[in-house]
Amino acid sequence: MSHSFYYxxxxxxxxxxNELRARGYQCIGPQVRDGAIVYDSLADCTQxxxxxxxxQSPGRYVLSENNSQxxxxxxxxxxxxxxxxxxxxxxxxxxxxxxxxxxxxxDLKPAPGPVAIIxxxxxxLAALYIQDKHFLQEEKKDPYYxxxxxxxxxVAVNCTHAADTCFCASTGDGPRASYGYDIVLSELDDxxxxxxxxxKGLELIKQLSTSPPTETQLxxxxxxxxxxxxxxxxxxxxxxxxxxxxNNLEHPRWEEVAKRCLACGNCTSVCPTCFCHAEDEEPAxxxxxxxxxxxxxxxxxxxHSYIHGITIRSTTAQRYRQWLTHKLxxxxxxxxxxxxxxxxxxxxxxxxxxDITEEAAAICGENIDA
Amino acid sequence: MPNPYLPYEAKIIExxxxxxxxxxxxxxxxxxxIHKDFRFEPGQFNMLYLYGVGEVPISIVSDPQDxxxxxxxxxxxxxxxxxxxxxxxxxxxxxxxxxxxxxxLAHAEQHDVVVVTGGLGxxxxxxxxxxxxxxxxxxxxxxxxQGVKHSSDFIWKERxxxxxKAPDTEVLxxxxxxxxxxxWHVGPxxxxxxxxxxxxxxxxxxxxxxxxxMRVVVKYMLAQGVDESAIWLSMERDMHCGIGHCxxxxxxxxxxxxxxxxxxxxxxxxxxxxxGF
Ligand code: SF4
Ligand code: SF4
Ligand code: FES
Numbered sequence: 001m002s003h004s005f006y007y008x009x010x011x012x013x014x015x016x017x018n019e020l021r022a023r024g025y026q027c028i029g030p031q032v033r034d035g036a037i038v039y040d041s042l043a044d045c046t047q048x049x050x051x052x053x054x055x056q057s058p059g060r061y062v063l064s065e066n067n068s069q070x071x072x073x074x075x076x077x078x079x080x081x082x083x084x085x086x087x088x089x090x091x092x093x094x095x096x097x098x099x100x101x102x103x104x105x106x107d108l109k110p111a112p113g114p115v116a117i118i119x120x121x122x123x124x125l126a127a128l129y130i131q132d133k134h135f136l137q138e139e140k141k142d143p144y145y146x147x148x149x150x151x152x153x154x155v156a157v158n159c160t161h162a163a164d165t166c167f168c169a170s171t172g173d174g175p176r177a178s179y180g181y182d183i184v185l186s187e188l189d190d191x192x193x194x195x196x197x198x199x200k201g202l203e204l205i206k207q208l209s210t211s212p213p214t215e216t217q218l219x220x221x222x223x224x225x226x227x228x229x230x231x232x233x234x235x236x237x238x239x240x241x242x243x244x245x246x247n248n249l250e251h252p253r254w255e256e257v258a259k260r261c262l263a264c265g266n267c268t269s270v271c272p273t274c275f276c277h278a279e280d281e282e283p284a285x286x287x288x289x290x291x292x293x294x295x296x297x298x299x300x301x302x303x304h305s306y307i308h309g310i311t312i313r314s315t316t317a318q319r320y321r322q323w324l325t326h327k328l329x330x331x332x333x334x335x336x337x338x339x340x341x342x343x344x345x346x347x348x349x350x351x352x353x354x355d356i357t358e359e360a361a362a363i364c365g366e367n368i369d370a
Numbered sequence: 371m372p373n374p375y376l377p378y379e380a381k382i383i384e385x386x387x388x389x390x391x392x393x394x395x396x397x398x399x400x401x402x403x404i405h406k407d408f409r410f411e412p413g414q415f416n417m418l419y420l421y422g423v424g425e426v427p428i429s430i431v432s433d434p435q436d437x438x439x440x441x442x443x444x445x446x447x448x449x450x451x452x453x454x455x456x457x458x459x460x461x462x463x464x465x466x467x468x469x470x471x472x473x474x475l476a477h478a479e480q481h482d483v484v485v486v487t488g489g490l491g492x493x494x495x496x497x498x499x500x501x502x503x504x505x506x507x508x509x510x511x512x513x514x515x516q517g518v519k520h521s522s523d524f525i526w527k528e529r530x531x532x533x534x535k536a537p538d539t540e541v542l543x544x545x546x547x548x549x550x551x552x553x554w555h556v557g558p559x560x561x562x563x564x565x566x567x568x569x570x571x572x573x574x575x576x577x578x579x580x581x582x583x584m585r586v587v588v589k590y591m592l593a594q595g596v597d598e599s600a601i602w603l604s605m606e607r608d609m610h611c612g613i614g615h616c617x618x619x620x621x622x623x624x625x626x627x628x629x630x631x632x633x634x635x636x637x638x639x640x641x642x643x644x645x646g647f
Binding site: 109 | 371373374375376377378379400419421422423424425447448460461462463464606607608610611613614615616617618620622623624625628640644645646647
């Protein structure tokens with residue numbers, strides 16, 4: 001393993017960004033915006049959240065400063081990389097009607113330039129793998145998703161800090177990035193260990209000023225990832241919970257959690273694997289045409305299950321049950337694994353602090369592993 | 371690869387008012403190549419697009435081998451269907467499809483068939499009945515059972531009369547409430563079941579309509595000793611994309627648009643009838 005890692009000093013991160021930009025990539029990286037770390041356009045390392053820590057617990061997220069020189073000593077913020085492949089809102093096609101009544105359809109499939117995302121975490125790579133399975137299934141590929149997906153270059157960063165809400169170690173999705181990236185970085189006090197997985201990634205690393213890592217550096221990086229795993233207190237079993245959940249469709253806990261849940265849908269919009277969206281039509285005001293678009297939707301909304309005057313899931317209990325039985329249960333039928341990658345976002349960003357691991361344990365029985 | 375989200379233009383070549391709330395649009399793609407290459411199976415659906423309003427999933431009712439016809443029977447229930455109802459011959463709409471899995475017709479050959487529908491003119495099974503009638507010799511005894519709320523909801527009377535004349539074909543109609551001259555059964559559709567003729571070991575049941583009705587039929591058929599795998603139902607859920615992406619039609623681990631709309635009862639036995647799914 002060790003031979004494939006390269007050590008680079010901290011300033012080489014800027015060199016990496018420069019190389020990417022020179023190759024035509026738009027770089028995206030984590031930055032502090034309105035009290036949270038989110039992704040945005042990145043030209044310069046000084047924009048990164050250097051010396052920033054975050055503190056997360058159910059319904060709570062705060063940033064603080066530390067005196068570390070590190071850029072990535074924090075756990076994931078609210079935003080996954082999902083919006084960069086599956087846009088929150090996008091036009092699909094446009095229709096024009098001429099005065100003879102003839103319709104002309106124009107495909108509005110995007111033609112994005114190459115995009116490099118820097119700082120992607122293991123849980124989000126796992127989520128991307130799942131979304132690829134969803135949108136790019138053999139028969140009917142989603143051309144809008146595919147157009148963006150093909151242009152992505154991913155620079156992952158191994159997690160050294162887990163939030164209190166993280167539980168990726170139990171789902172098997174982190175904190176180490178093990179697939180799906182072009183380059184992965186492990187941050188050390190004075191620089192990075194870099195590993196290239198794709199040819200493009202390897203080729204880029206070769207442009208940087210690197211040296212072979214020392215045994216101590218390799219051990220240090222490894223120890224920090226293990227530390228991030230050990231710190232995690234929440235857990236979900238990695239085994240299939242489908243049977244346990246579907247055997248408990250009448251469990252009183254559904255009604256109980258529904259008393260707390262606001263059905264706001266925050267959990268589904270921060271979740272990196274949720275894929276539901278609604279399609280709708282927006283006629284141009286000047287009558288020149290009509291645009292057909294889609295935008296993120298949530299199984300917590302009234303409209304999500306509405307058909308011919310009936311709402312199939314009219315109660316919050318039914319909607320919470322839909323979300324949990326799907327995410328942790330029937331997802332296995334659809335994608336061969338659970339829909340949860342343990343990022344903990346739905347716990348942190350739930351305004352009333354509902355905890356998916358706690359609800360799953362309550363519904364599947366305390367001894368969730370039995 | 372063609373974009374599965376993009377509709378093609380089609381022209382309404384005929385509009386038939388079937389009942390006050392039901393009409394059929396006979397369509398032709400304006401691009402002759404698209405029209406010629408369009409293939410579907412009974413039970414599949416298209417997304418029909420009305421300019422400026424939106425899309426709606428509609429089952430195809432014409433015969434798959436009749437290349438002159440592409441018929442959609444539509445009930446006016448919402449914004450898009452109300453708008454479609456106002457269209458005339460010569461008007462254009464958008465069409466994309468066909469989507470989903472249709473009826474197990476190859477499997478049903480050499481079997482007795484029971485088709486049960488409830489509610490107003492259930493398009494998904496009309497297609498399958500037409501299909502079997504045209505290929506009558508391939509199937510065993512055919513039973514067509516239709517239940518309606520009120521006798522005035524019963525449409526396509528001529529079709530039923532015609533089907534009844536076919537050999538080895540039983541047509542049974544029931545209305546929960548009927549007028550004085552109503553020639554058929556008055557009462558729930560279940561009251562007709564004992565008149566059905568089929569070999570329980572060589573039968574395929576196909577149904578569509580309200581889930582409450584389908585539950586009753588399933589229960590009856592299972593009690594008669596019909597196997598779970600011989601019962602097929604067409605399910606209805608909200609649909610936006612038609613291709614298993616938008617998540618609206620999810621039914622447990624299934625997408626009704628892609629894995630259905632026709633399901634074998636065996637595939638959905640765990641969730642069928644559970645409120646909230
Ligand atoms: S369910 Fe919650 S913890 Fe799991 S992937 Fe989604 S947001 Fe993250
Ligand atoms: S679980 Fe929390 S975040 Fe999700 S809908 Fe309910 S209140 Fe909102
Ligand atoms: S209609 Fe979109 S997933 Fe089925």
